[in-house]
């Protein structure tokens with residue numbers, strides 16, 4: 270599957286940014302119809318997005334659009350216009366503020382019908398954002414709700430608002446993390462990760478609002494990577510190289526993973542399931558850890 274370390278969001282109301290975004294090194298680019306588009310500009314943004322899905326060169330990436338939330342007044346028209354206007358070319362729809370599995374079922378049924386009616390020869394995939402208390406509470410049943418799903422995406426800003434957590438800017442630490450004594454988003458991020466992995470889905474972190482604060486972005490990205498996340502959203506092209514780097518295993522990690530596999534397979538030939546490299550014990554679990562690192566490296570083209 271196409272890698273998804275960096276995911277660049279581009280407001281659907283700013284078509285002058287589309288080509289620039291598609292020429293970037295972002296693994297995935299999506300055109301946004303939701304929060305970066307004001308209500309009075311939704312219809313125009315839909316037209317921009319349909320044209321871009323049909324006409325622009327996405328450079329081998331899935332053609333992706335974020336629609337409005339299922340319980341908003343815009344979702345139905347977003348889907349109709351996208352599938353009727355660009356159904357043969359749209360690959361991936363990102364759905365914000367998913368709160369319950371029934372919402373995914375409803376989208377699945379509607380997409381089945383739009384695909385059949387339009388003679389669309391492929392199944393459009395879905396990524397869903399969990400960014401409310403209800404979304405995190407129902408993470409497991411949402412993750413298992415339909416076969417179109419390929420990733421769960423955490424939304425730090427909307428989540429903070431939903432649970433009443435004070436947060437001065439989206440995805441950024443502030444004095445309240447110090448007051449709490451730990452990074453406060455660890456719980457929902459872990460919930461989302463476990464739900465995603467239980468159903469074989471990717472786990473993607475949301476954005477970091479300050480696009481000039483490289484160190485803060487790196488810290489936030491490394492925290493997500495440390496938990497096991499596959500990638501992170503970017504809101505500005507300047508964030509892409511940092512995010513790609515953080516979510517690519519380092520040379521040292523790759524070398525260690527290869528050493529573990531080599532040593533384990535040598536021990537296996539001698540019918541031993543546990544061995545030591547230096548003073549570090551290696552067994553079948555270490556092999557699974559090493560394979561996970563190498564498969565992540567392969568996905569990143571290393």
Ligand code: 1VU
Nearest residue numbers: 278279280286289290301304305426439475476504505506
């Ligand atoms: O150098 P140039 O003039 O050719 O280009 C500018 C700028 O236009 C471009 N750029 C982008 N290109 C593609 N995609 C982007 N997202 C993007 N952002 C900027 O890069 C060059 C430098 O830009 P800048 O430093 O002058 O930045 P601006 O003041 O133009 O823009 C800053 C904002 C934050 C407004 C812009 O980056 C933006 O709109 N980002 C995306 C916002 C978004 O999509 N929000 C919704 C998803 S996040 C969410 O839902 C919250 C959880």
Ligand code: MG
Nearest residue numbers: 365400424427
């Ligand atoms: Mg949001």
